[in-house]
Amino acid sequence: MRKLLLTIILIFAGSSIAQSDDTLFSHAMTMYDSEIAKYGPDFAHFDYVNPNAPKGGSIRLGGIGTFDSFHGYIPKGNAVSTGSVETLITSSADEPFTVYGLIAETFEWPDDRSWVIFNLREEARWHDGIPITADDVVWSFNTLIEKGSPGYRYYYGAVENAEKLGRHQVRFNFKEAGNRELPMIMGQLPILPKHYWADRDFSETTLDPPLGSGPYRIKEFEAGRYVIQERVEDYWGQNLAVNRGQNNFDEIRTDFFLDATSVRLALKAGDIDFRAENQSKAWAEDYNVDDVKQGLLKKEMFPHQNPTGMQGFVFNSRREIFKDPQVREALGYAFDFEWSNRTLFNGQYTRTSSFFSNSDQASSGIPIDKELAILEPYRKQLPEKLFTTEFLMPTTDGSGRPRSNLRVAGRLLEQAGWRIRDLKLVNATNGEPLKFEILLYSPAFERIVLPFISNLEQLGVEANIRLVDQTQYINRLRAKDFDMVVYTWGQSDTPGNEQRGYWGTDAADQNGSRNLAGIKDTVVDELIELLVMSNSREELNIRTRALDRVLLWGFYVIPQWHIRADRILYWDKFSRPDEALRTGVMTGRWWYNEYKAKALEGARQ
Template structure:
């Protein structure tokens, strides 16, 4: 018999924080996070090229300032303008602490959460954040918000303002056990302001926020500046103390990576994560690097599951056969690409949960088999053997052994070679359009396309502009794309559902790009969600990993053990970086002496 959710947290008792398994690091009344620096100066500007983003955000362009809806393209970091009931820490895997809410109280049945709001919490116009604003925000996000919000709030039964300073969030009892960890971090919007505005993507005026930054200057599709709020209501709380120190965070939009790199070389942008191995290996030899004005270094990757892969859209019937996906995977010669294009800087990914304890290794142990055995016959038999790894190649770019096996698999799946291309019994040609939004992929992918065509697949690669690419992802209008994601250190059921659950297979804007709809996978997601301790959760996640790898819905690409970063030497920062996140715009600060030394 499993314990109830948050079993280590007392019911009917106000607490300052929640953790999935009860292991809070910071006590009530703590003053700062350990990774913050209250002695660091405030001021200056960081011109940032972000390597991650949320919701409908786009690094290449933007046409809306509403980042909380499905459509449109918003600039990265809009979330910095909005506060939430609670906030996570970067040195714990699954803990949240009260932000706008000073405390939270769990009900006896553990389906209701009552938040006592801080009376000093304010929007940027000085008006108080009330429980009415919070209730309005949750109803709005559930009804009209981005699929991320809609999925997590699917079992929300009520969002109630009990008084100006007390809010209650109630779930149906069918919610994920840890839904509240995500739900309580959602943005709070002003009910009064939105009473006269549509909540859609047609906004190039920012909504009223309450976070550490507000929107400053911007030009749609070109750049945006976020200005630090001087009279920030939460500036003395531990969530801001020693963090969010730059006066201005500027993000420029670039049509492609080459343009972004050239802007960095000129000093027009000042911080950059480098994701192109050839650039890292050969192009950081410009004068500012050679004379020390630009620092090139590596930081440890976050200790959270991540994956970079090719997503094959199984809403197209021809991709539903596992043998077809295995054949496509065998045409991808990682060894050749890594040696000839990536300078040997990458390793082959094998798992959707790389860089985490959830990546399965070797044969399943007794505890894993106890979960997997009841699913025998519903999951690939390979899930009961050694954890599936992708076949290696001879590194020639044309491994005949792998290509022969790929051809055999396609024939076994019912595809016959005719006039140089594979056809099914209906006479339909097997086609694959590989959709990309950056010319980098045009340089690294010809060998993959050539191998696909060599076995009879009519394969093409198509680059589209960022706006069209975003629209096609939202509506799942593609055959195959590259996808990179980092999940939470302790992924909730809602997060796993976004990628792997049948309920999101046809939800526009979800992250279930492959259209996965498998009852056995759904069961494994539920088993992981019901785990009441970290050990059982890890075991369940390893079982999920084994099945996902055996299914091969996502063909693993490559990854690195470290983050490759370059920046103009005008910043201060504490080391080591936190284990579960690296938001430099919040962690770093402007160092005036360093900036003067390099003329910045």
């Protein structure tokens, strides 16, 4: 029973938390007690938006590939967003990790965070006018755990149950205490309408746009070709402080193209309005056109402070040839980043050397002090080098002739029991060749992979590219049906429960999980649990660095690269607030500028 008799109001920099002898009550929640919410209970809007931004106009985007569903919560199909699904909470973009109410107005939780109560806004409505209630929240949780994508079961694996306390009040009880992130990520649960799905099969894909509650809904579409989202004029939450100054476009149209080249052509022709460019060669060479030179088509780079995670060639360690970490380590010497960066990427990238790159959680040097104390009990289970040698990526002179690196690779492969016979690298015991496929769906990546394959050939390794369409690629990743794949694990400033699905043993053989490497390591499992139970940001950083080291020295990935900026192009008919965001570009706070649009039209004519 909640005890709210001895209430003390604590005021911290405009943020208030009401506390009884055993329960906290607030409009906001931070990750750690030492962190205070920036915005108080009566805040009008986030500082980084324009609260008076006009509504209207449209923005046209370009997608790559296709879609065959509007149901993105199951491990089937290739779904596209409807813009209609909301959560109980939302995060601010100018704090490390602080949540504020969206469908929920306030939250309650104990000091040990062993449960959380969400008090829903009575005005929250589905697009059909029916109120959002605790029944919807409980049903959403139970259904996503039972029938949803596997990631929900890992993300919310520590949740005991969801309990309806009243029409607009729901409580989540946890299996463990001390998991400080868990009440916050419960608020990230997609809330779906129970009454809508009552006579529909949740486990099947659908092109009938599901009912939602958010600021947009599907107005028009043609399967696989385009989607038009329209702003909901009577959206229940449009005047909430967390939404003010955002969701300003009347329409958002997304057209789907075969590949990135087609999207770039559409942008330069004026058929779409905005692109976030992710290829360095295209950024350097494809936009040297008059419209860019005249400032009609804006080309801008926005530095950010986001963690860049890990992108790399991922070994499927379930495959027999990749079970030996020494083999995985050896093959990493065949990737010549310095040559690729100079020749293919115009020098724009930095080599990734951490699973938590561009963050305070990235490891460096050798473990010392508190980090060493965490790892010491596992010394017999870990490589000795982890304790004595700094983890460094192989480097070259960028000439394209990485002979010294290939010699190191050859020695490692020989130590691992591989021999050259008839110019092929084979297993000395059974004579099987070291041969594998690299699964891709983007033709643009072939130019990056082919030099890697060429270097592998010099070791006697036979590697080939298998290029498949997007749908087949997604299905094969879900089934872990690949030898090697290029993949990116994103990270946040506050890594937590999602790490179980990335690297945990329970996720390794689960269809649809993101443990693509097939990691099954009790040390990794225990470090993840330690990380999740951190009681301060300093403790989180130290524990995450320990996990980072163990993952790196497991050689599950050949790390690739990252860039600490967003590269965008857009036609000059939009405005945005002047304040830069640590998280980079956020088009949700942009608005259509009618004066600019008319001037652009005149200039282009």
